[in-house]
Amino acid sequence: MSNKKHFETEAIRNQTERSQFSEHSTPLYLTSSFVFDDAEEMRASFAEEKQRNLYSRFTNPNTSEFVNKIVAMEGAESGCVFATGMSAIFSTFAAILNAGDHVVSCRSVFGSTHSMFTKYLPKWNIKTSYFKVDEVALVESLIQENTKILYIETPTNPAVDILDLELIGNIAKKHNLIFIVDNCFATPYIQQPIKFGADLVIHSATKLMDGQGRVLGGVTVGKEDLIREVYLFARNTGPAMSPFNAWVLSKSLETLAIRVEKHCENALKVAEFLENNIKVDLVKYPFLESHPQFKVAKQQMKLGGNIVAFEIKGGIEAGRKFLNKIKMCSLSANLGDTRTIVTHPSSTTHGRLSEEDRLEVGITNGLVRVSVGLENVADIIEDLAQALED
Numbered sequence: 001m002s003n004k005k006h007f008e009t010e011a012i013r014n015q016t017e018r019s020q021f022s023e024h025s026t027p028l029y030l031t032s033s034f035v036f037d038d039a040e041e042m043r044a045s046f047a048e049e050k051q052r053n054l055y056s057r058f059t060n061p062n063t064s065e066f067v068n069k070i071v072a073m074e075g076a077e078s079g080c081v082f083a084t085g086m087s088a089i090f091s092t093f094a095a096i097l098n099a100g101d102h103v104v105s106c107r108s109v110f111g112s113t114h115s116m117f118t119k120y121l122p123k124w125n126i127k128t129s130y131f132k133v134d135e136v137a138l139v140e141s142l143i144q145e146n147t148k149i150l151y152i153e154t155p156t157n158p159a160v161d162i163l164d165l166e167l168i169g170n171i172a173k174k175h176n177l178i179f180i181v182d183n184c185f186a187t188p189y190i191q192q193p194i195k196f197g198a199d200l201v202i203h204s205a206t207k208l209m210d211g212q213g214r215v216l217g218g219v220t221v222g223k224e225d226l227i228r229e230v231y232l233f234a235r236n237t238g239p240a241m242s243p244f245n246a247w248v249l250s251k252s253l254e255t256l257a258i259r260v261e262k263h264c265e266n267a268l269k270v271a272e273f274l275e276n277n278i279k280v281d282l283v284k285y286p287f288l289e290s291h292p293q294f295k296v297a298k299q300q301m302k303l304g305g306n307i308v309a310f311e312i313k314g315g316i317e318a319g320r321k322f323l324n325k326i327k328m329c330s331l332s333a334n335l336g337d338t339r340t341i342v343t344h345p346s347s348t349t350h351g352r353l354s355e356e357d358r359l360e361v362g363i364t365n366g367l368v369r370v371s372v373g374l375e376n377v378a379d380i381i382e383d384l385a386q387a388l389e390d
């Protein structure tokens with residue numbers, strides 16, 4: 001029997017070694033530190049001559065189980081976990097970059113990632129050059145002698161645009177750049193960026209990995225040598241994931257494949273319903289033929305994901321009215337939950353940006369984002385339909 005198991009099997013059977021109690025399901029190791037038999041064992045462990053748990057800021061059986069699963073799912077060499085998706089992103093950049101380095105990134109990135117690029121990294125004289133989702137042809141012209149990282153998210157948040165992983169991966173390789181992908185919207189079940197040349201893959205585990213809106217978490221996986229730098233940064237600066245959150249998340253991963261299948265089935269039905277509604281101008285869902293990057297999405301994604309974006313006729317006011325009429329779905333900032341969530345970015349999360357800045361990232365005034373959940377799809381559609389009525 002080969003060592004390499006299927007995705008679903010890794011998610012379930014990749015488990016921390018059983019304790020002396022022979023438990024079936026991994027217990028919660030709620031402990032801040034671990035004990036040593038003698039001074040020599042302690043010395044050898046701190047010198048990393050012996051691989052074992054020392055202190056839960058470094059590793060813990062629960063965080064190790066969680067990260068080992070993601071490493072297997074993404075086809076990575078190694079990985080490191082964090083308290084949140086943002087601490088994974090910041091720690092990864094902080095570990096790899098030096099003062100004066102340069103980053104090339106797609107402009108359509110998560111809001112706090114944009115703040116990291118524009119507000120915090122410049123403190124260390126690290127500048128970022130942006131390209132828009134439809135400007136991939138410009139990427140090579142943005143690369144400078146000091147460029148170190150090429151960064152993207154796909155699908156993007158909230159406009160659900162798709163970037164060509166293979167094309168961008170090849171540019172990174174040609175210019176010897178570290179290619180980093182935020183794979184949060186897809187999950188490793190749908191898309192594995194390492195196959196297309198990514199050196200590191202980052203997730204907010206808060207979203208579909210937890211899948212039930214309970215805990216925060218982040219993870220970075222990829223090449224061993226890069227992860228070693230990221231791990232040492234995290235070990236020393238302390239953005240550690242709590243064992244409790246790792247325990248919850250590792251259990252969640254056992255059902256990731258089956259949950260994501262159903263999320264995507266529901267999302268496609270919601271997208272098709274919206275496409276036929278006269279109050280809706282445009283629907284963006286990667287697996288709708290009308291999506292501008294449908295062909296690329298089909299090449300790199302197994303399914304279309306659970307996020308549907310659509311343009312409601314009537315701009316900002318129509319968007320606000322729609323949210324006010326929603327009865328069952330939740331108005332919340334999270335996504336990737338069992339509960340369907342609707343947001344209207346231009347009057348809420350992105351309300352402080354100028355219209356010009358919003359348009360740069362594809363957020364039109366009437367754009368609504370739906371994170372399609374696991375309720376019966378007929379009930380989701382009924383709620384959206386009544387909210388779209390006059």
Ligand SMILES: Cc1ncc(COP(=O)(O)O)c(C=O)c1O
Nearest residue numbers: 084085086110157184204206217
């Ligand atoms: C694409 C993407 N990346 C990163 C994050 C940040 O994750 P967290 O909230 O776990 O810090 C989010 C959160 O919504 C996200 O959507």
